[in-house]
Amino acid sequence: MKAKQTVTVTTHAGALSSVQLWWKRRILPGFGVTLGFTLLYLSLIVLIPLSAAFLKASGLGWEAFFRAVSTPRVIASFEVSFGISLLAAGINVLFGAIVAWVLVRYRFPGKKALDSLVDLPFALPTAVAGISLATIYGPNGWLGYPILAWTGIKIAYTQLGILVALIFVGLPFVVRTVQPVLEDLDLEYEEAAASLGASRLQTILRVVGPELFPPLVTGFALSFARAVGEYGSVVFIAGNMPMKTEIVPLLIITKLEQYDYRGATAIAVVMLIISFLLLLAINALQRWSNTGRIR
Amino acid sequence: MKIEAKHLIRTFGTYVALDNVSLKIEEGELVALLGPSGSGKTTLLRIFAGLDFPDSGSVLFDDQDATRLRIQTRRVGFVFQNYALFRHMTIYKNIAFGLEVARGKDRLKPSLIRERVFELLRLVQLAGFENRLPAQLSGGQRQRVALARALAIEPRVLLLDEPFGALDAMVRKELRSWVKQLQRQLKITTLFVTHDQDEAIEIADRIVVMNAGRIEQIGTPNEVCEEPATPFVWEFLQGQVTNQVFRSSRSSGVAEFRAG
Amino acid sequence: MIAERARPPKNRSAVREPARVRLALVAVAVLFLGIFVFVPLCAVFAEALKKGLGVYLASFNDSAAIAAIQLTLLVAAIAVPANLVFGLAAAWAIAKFEFSGKSLLVTLIDLPFAVSPVVSGLIYVLIFGAQGWLGPFLQAHDIKIIFAVPGIVLATIFVTFPFIARELIPVMQAQGSEEEQVALSLGASGWQTFWRVTLPNVRWALIYGVILCNARAMGEFGAVSVVSGHIRGLTNTIPLQVEILYNEYNFVAAFAMASLLAVLALVTLLIKSLVEWHASSQSAVKEQI
Numbered sequence: 054m055k056a057k058q059t060v061t062v063t064t065h066a067g068a069l070s071s072v073q074l075w076w077k078r079r080i081l082p083g084f085g086v087t088l089g090f091t092l093l094y095l096s097l098i099v100l101i102p103l104s105a106a107f108l109k110a111s112g113l114g115w116e117a118f119f120r121a122v123s124t125p126r127v128i129a130s131f132e133v134s135f136g137i138s139l140l141a142a143g144i145n146v147l148f149g150a151i152v153a154w155v156l157v158r159y160r161f162p163g164k165k166a167l168d169s170l171v172d173l174p175f176a177l178p179t180a181v182a183g184i185s186l187a188t189i190y191g192p193n194g195w196l197g198y199p200i201l202a203w204t205g206i207k208i209a210y211t212q213l214g215i216l217v218a219l220i221f222v223g224l225p226f227v228v229r230t231v232q233p234v235l236e237d238l239d240l241e242y243e244e245a246a247a248s249l250g251a252s253r254l255q256t257i258l259r260v261v262g263p264e265l266f267p268p269l270v271t272g273f274a275l276s277f278a279r280a281v282g283e284y285g286s287v288v289f290i291a292g293n294m295p296m297k298t299e300i301v302p303l304l305i306i307t308k309l310e311q312y313d314y315r316g317a318t319a320i321a322v323v324m325l326i327i328s329f330l331l332l333l334a335i336n337a338l339q340r341w342s343n344t345g346r347i348r
Numbered sequence: 349m350k351i352e353a354k355h356l357i358r359t360f361g362t363y364v365a366l367d368n369v370s371l372k373i374e375e376g377e378l379v380a381l382l383g384p385s386g387s388g389k390t391t392l393l394r395i396f397a398g399l400d401f402p403d404s405g406s407v408l409f410d411d412q413d414a415t416r417l418r419i420q421t422r423r424v425g426f427v428f429q430n431y432a433l434f435r436h437m438t439i440y441k442n443i444a445f446g447l448e449v450a451r452g453k454d455r456l457k458p459s460l461i462r463e464r465v466f467e468l469l470r471l472v473q474l475a476g477f478e479n480r481l482p483a484q485l486s487g488g489q490r491q492r493v494a495l496a497r498a499l500a501i502e503p504r505v506l507l508l509d510e511p512f513g514a515l516d517a518m519v520r521k522e523l524r525s526w527v528k529q530l531q532r533q534l535k536i537t538t539l540f541v542t543h544d545q546d547e548a549i550e551i552a553d554r555i556v557v558m559n560a561g562r563i564e565q566i567g568t569p570n571e572v573c574e575e576p577a578t579p580f581v582w583e584f585l586q587g588q589v590t591n592q593v594f595r596s597s598r599s600s601g602v603a604e605f606r607a608g
Numbered sequence: 609m610i611a612e613r614a615r616p617p618k619n620r621s622a623v624r625e626p627a628r629v630r631l632a633l634v635a636v637a638v639l640f641l642g643i644f645v646f647v648p649l650c651a652v653f654a655e656a657l658k659k660g661l662g663v664y665l666a667s668f669n670d671s672a673a674i675a676a677i678q679l680t681l682l683v684a685a686i687a688v689p690a691n692l693v694f695g696l697a698a699a700w701a702i703a704k705f706e707f708s709g710k711s712l713l714v715t716l717i718d719l720p721f722a723v724s725p726v727v728s729g730l731i732y733v734l735i736f737g738a739q740g741w742l743g744p745f746l747q748a749h750d751i752k753i754i755f756a757v758p759g760i761v762l763a764t765i766f767v768t769f770p771f772i773a774r775e776l777i778p779v780m781q782a783q784g785s786e787e788e789q790v791a792l793s794l795g796a797s798g799w800q801t802f803w804r805v806t807l808p809n810v811r812w813a814l815i816y817g818v819i820l821c822n823a824r825a826m827g828e829f830g831a832v833s834v835v836s837g838h839i840r841g842l843t844n845t846i847p848l849q850v851e852i853l854y855n856e857y858n859f860v861a862a863f864a865m866a867s868l869l870a871v872l873a874l875v876t877l878l879i880k881s882l883v884e885w886h887a888s889s890q891s892a893v894k895e896q897i
Contacts, residue, residue, distance in 0.1 A: 081788055082798030087701040094694045095716055098766050102731040105741055109734050148640045155637040159630060167638065169877050170645045176820070176873040177649070178827025179725075180847035181866040184854045185648040188655055195651065196643070221644050241432040243623040244399055247419045248426040249446030249501055250454075253625055259449070263436040282724025284830035285847070289854065302726035306834060309730070314739055321727045328722040335722070336715055399622045419622045 103325065110322040113315055121319035126295050127304065131323075134301040137212060138280035141219035145276045146269055149227025156228070157235040175225045179285025186218050187289035210292030215300065218286040223276030230272040231265060234342065238264055267342035274338055278331040282324065349410050349504040349537055350375045351396060356405035358391055365391040366402065367561035373539060378531050380548035381541045383558035384584070389541045390509060392558070396539065397507050398422045409504065425498030425536075429510040431490045433482040439493055440478035443468055446501035468496040471530070488519040495527070499534075506531070508540035512547065524551050545585055549573065557581050652870045656863035667864035675842070676849035676865070679757065683845060684825045687764045691821055695772030699810075700802070702773075703780035704788070714777075717770050725830030729763050732835055736762075755837035760845065763831040768824045775817030779810050816883045823876040827869050 110118060121127070156168055174182065190197040190208040197208055208214050238261065246256040284302040292298040299307075301324060308317040351373050358366040366388045373379050381389035394400040396407060398419030406415045414422060434442050441448075447461045456464070469475045472492040482490055491511060498506065511527070512520040528551040531538050542548055548555045549569040557564040557572055557580075564584075565577040576582035624630070657664050667673060698717060702710060720728065735741045736753040746753060753759045787809065791801040807814070829847040836843040844852065846865050853862035 081704050081785055081792070081801075083700060083802070084705050084707075087697040088705075088707070091694065091698040091701055091713070094697075094769075095713075098762070098769060099716065099719055102735055102766070105735045106727075106731045148636070151633055152637045152641065155634050158624075159634060161634055165881070167641060169881060170641050172877055172880065173645050173649060173873065176823055176876045178823075178829060178847050178866075178869045178873070180829040180850050181652060181827070181869050181873075182648060183829075184850060184862055184866060185651045185655075187854075188859070189647060189651050195647065217644070221648065224641075224644060239430075239432070240623050241428050241430065242434060244419075245426070245428060245432040245434075245497075246445065246449075247622045248397060248399070248424060249449065249497065250420050250423070251445070251449040252420060253623075255449045256623075259445075260434055278722045282722075282727065284724065284726050284833070289851075302724050302830060305726050305730060309733070309834065314734075314737075317730060318734060321730050324724055324727050328719075328724070328727075332715060332718060332722040336711070336718070401621060 106318060106321060106325065109314075110318045113319060117315065118319050118322075121316045122323055126299070127316075127320060129296040130299045130301045130304045133212065133215065133297070133299060134281055137215050138219055138223075138277050141216055141223055141280050142273050142277040144216075144220055145223045145227045146273050149224065149272060149276075150231055150265070150269060153228045153231035153235055157232060171225050171228050173225075174221050174223075179222070179283065180289075182221060182286040183218070183289040186214070186221065186286065190214055190217060190290060209290050210298065212298055214290040214292065215287055215298060218290050219280040219283060222283050222286050223280050226275035226279065227269065227272030230268040230275065230342070234265060234268045267338065271335060271338040271342055274331060274335045278328065278335065281331075282328070351505055351537065351539070352408040352411075353392065353396070354406045354408065356392070356395060356402045356407070358388075358395065358400070358402045364561050366395070369405075369558075369561070369563055371556060371563065371566065373537060375537055376535045378528065378538045378551060378553045379540075380552035380555045381539065381558060382543070382545065382548040382555050382584075383564075384543060386560070387558040388561040389556075389558050393507050393509055393539060393541050396505070397424050397426045399426070423501060423504050425495075425501065425503030425506045427491075427494045427498050427506070427508045427511055429513050431482075431494040431514075433490055433493055433497075435482055438479050438481060439469075439474065439485070440465055442482070442493055443497045443500050445497060450501075464500060468500055471499070472496045486519075487515045488523055491515065491523060495530075499536075504537070506536050506538040506540075508538065510541055510543070512542070512544075520547075527551070549585075557584065559584070649870065652863055652866050655859060656867040658863075659860050663860055664864050664867075667861040670861070672844065673849060673861070673865060676844045676846050677868075679760070679843070680826050680845045680847075682757070683761050683764050684822055686761050687768060687825045688818060688822050690765055691769045691772050692818060694769055695776055695817060695821075698773045699776035699780050700806070702777050704785045717773055720767050720770055725767055725828065726834055728766050729831035729834030732759060732763050732766070754835055755843060757843065759835040760832050760843060763835045764825050764828050767828050767831050768821050771821040771824060772814070772817035775813045775820070776810055779813040780806070783809055812883045812886055816880055819876050819879050823869075823872050826872060 113121065152167075152171065156164065156171075187209055189195050190200075192198065192201055192207065192209065194209070200206055200208060206213070208217060242260050243256050246260045247253075251259065282302060284300070284306075287300055288303055291300060291303070293300075293303055295304075301320060305317045305320050305324075308314075308320070353369055353371040356366045356369045358364075369388070369392060371392075381392060383389045391400060395402055398414075398417060402415065406413055408414060409422075434445065437445070443465045444461055447456055447464060450456070465478070466475070469478060472495060474489060474492055474496070477485070477489070477493075482493070485493065491514075495511075508527075512524055515523065524547055540552075552569060554566060554568055555572050556566045559580050565572050565581045567575070567577075572581055573585050576585065625633070668677075698713075702714065733740060733754050736746060736759060737743055738747065738754075740754075753762070787805050788801050791805045796804070826845075827847055828845075829851070832845055833848060833851070836845070836848060846869060850862050850865045850869075853859075853865065
């Protein structure tokens with residue numbers, strides 16, 4: 054194999070047609086094998102099962118499909134899932150930005166520990182988080198009890214409970230997308246603004262703000278995407294009352310348990326389409342975020 | 349405005365950046381802070397700007413103590429080595445920045461701001477570039493925008509941190525004589541940091557030679573070359589030709605010679 | 609030895625907020641993370657040990673608990689190596705070569721992150737379930753996938769396969785392919801190059817990727833919930849067992865099982881810190897060379 058390989062200069066790639074580009078000999082070996090395996094794996098694990106879902110749903114026919122996803126209960130569950138996910142993502146953007154700022158710009162004891170805490174929702178299994186949150190915010194819980202006593206507000210088994218759980222799962226995303234951008238930001242820009250007379254607030258709004266906007270939007274999208282499909286963390290604290298605190302993933306499971314495969318599939322297909330769109334948006338956002346940055 | 353440093357000491361942990369530095373700069377002078385890396389020249393410049401504060405000693409602007417004054421209120425024009433132009437703003441917005449964030453009685457009417465920005469664009473020979481973004485400009489052009497931006501707020505003193513360091517040799521030469529000419533025209537007190545002896549000798553009225561946090565000598569280019577006060581100065585400026593008797597500057601195809 | 613520094617360390621006081629603002633922001637950050645992250649973490653252990661260490665340990669003696677632990681370990685033992693091979697192959701193809709469609713491939717790899725775990729489980733039911741595509745075929749041959757271990761393994765693989773690839777790809781991309789080309793020029797075969805040059809260079813990212821993949825595989829709930837049928841003693845993983853115990857109000861046992869996974873999460877985070885610390889000290893060494 055070594056003898057047959059020619060060393061092609063990749064910089065001349067522009068002169069080759071795209072077909073030639075695909076098939077030209079590469080310097081490093083193993084391209085065919087690894088790419089082939091990768092595509093095979095993806096097909097078996099992802100593409101084929103996904104097509105199955107779409108095919109099954111298309112077996113329904115448009116009318117039945119729309120009927121399945123537009124019953125009041127289904128629509129209510131979409132409202133609950135999407136509405137609260139949006140709110141949770143928004144809250145995560147606000148507080149996530151503060152956490153990222155504090156972690157990058159300040160020094161204080163326990164900062165490393167705080168930094169590690171940010172990753173916990175990412176590493177902790179959803180069921181564990183779920184029962185823990187349900188217990189804490191329940192009527193007898195560490196936080197649920199005092200809040201109930203002081204303000205009369207119930208958290209567990211209400212939409213507030215769902216909000217708390219979704220904030221938990223989406224928390225790391227905003228912080229981790231903003232942090233690298235903030236770290237790369239040269240302080241000179243802020244010094245320049247200060248030398249021109251801008252107050253600290255003006256500097257942050259006019260100079261730092263535009264730099265942070267792309268990662269904040271990306272973090273919002275990631276946080277939202279995660280929250281919308283979340284099951285384990287939410288299902289214990291939610292109360293799961295149809296029309297009020299029933300999230301879409303739970304509705305899918307309920308329909309499955311009732312052997313309403315068509316209904317479950319229809320809803321799942323809607324979720325899948327939204328997932329695709331979100332994924333495309335997130336990739337585009339991440340590319341937008343990375344333009345102009347020297348890595 | 350004249351500026352003065354009195355007995356400045358600045359340490360970072362055990363590292364002594366400035367060791368009892370005193371210096372007086374007269375109104376309208378163009379002074380170079382010359383020295384190798386780590387000599388303290390940038391620290392001194394930043395203390396003058398208000399981007400840093402000394403451990404002890406004082407800074408005086410026109411005989412008034414400005415040591416603890418925040419940078420926002422000092423009205424100094426600072427140009428960073430890498431220009432620090434605001435990437436997301438057009439050239440116009442960059443130059444107008446200092447005027448747009450001004451508050452109270454310093455705030456100009458929008459029409460006056462516009463006038464001022466275009467005036468400055470003409471001054472730095474970048475008329476017509478107002479809608480471009482920094483990324484679309486060459487190094488030399490960005491440098492001139494950075495200067496225009498600093499001049500917009502009508503600073504009392506111009507502080508330039510290795511202003512020509514990021515440029516290639518030819519652009520550097522052109523730009524430095526241009527800056528010299530500009531400074532003469534505006535008569536603004538200017539202090540610039542450099543490690544390039546040629547640069548300092550060619551355009552500065554006086555040179556402050558620094559080493560390891562101390563001032564080795566202050567004098568005209570002629571003085572530091574012909575009459576070095578310490579071995580370091582001699583060695584650092586070794587072999588520098590100062591056109592002996594004459595100092596010259598070139599601009600627009602005309603060469604000027606001044607005796608002495 | 610660090611030579612004379614060009615710029616002394618800066619004390620950039622012109623770009624700091626006033627002390628009161630800083631204090632307030634730190635307080636907000638600490639409170640936010642404290643309430644939303646730290647408290648839930650503590651609660652797991654507090655609730656598990658509520659009735660004392662004896663009851664805590666006794667929860668693991670239960671046969672259902674043991675079966676759940678064994679199944680979880682089994683699933684991880686299959687899913688993680690499979691995803692490891694995938695991750696290495698995908699990272700090699702993506703990081704070292706240029707080809708059209710690369711960004712589509714990367715997007716596909718990211719897919720499980722955007723798909724709800726319940727939907728992930730559902731699509732396997734749609735294929736392998738009794739009413740699914742292959743349902744009749746499987747029934748005819750008495751092969752059980754859904755409501756059995758193979759289904760759980762498949763669903764777990766789906767949900768966790770991006771992790772290793774995503775850890776490896778940026779690191780391998782950043783390292784370029786110079787060292788590999790040198791190895792080839794010295795006569796090494798492709799495999800030798802891979803084992804001796806590429807792998808050692810990415811070992812820390814690899815270790816973290818494997819640990820993270822493992823943690824997620826053991827902790828997966830939604831997808832497995834759909835696929836497993838909840839058959840106690842047979843198709844329950846630790847997270848599913850946690851759910852069952854909790855729904856039976858057997859809180860201490862539920863939290864005891866949960867604490868196993870919580871400890872795993874903490875170990876994962878610890879290893880992440882170690883990996884990052886090691887990576888930064890390595891790059892510092894490189895600068896000095």
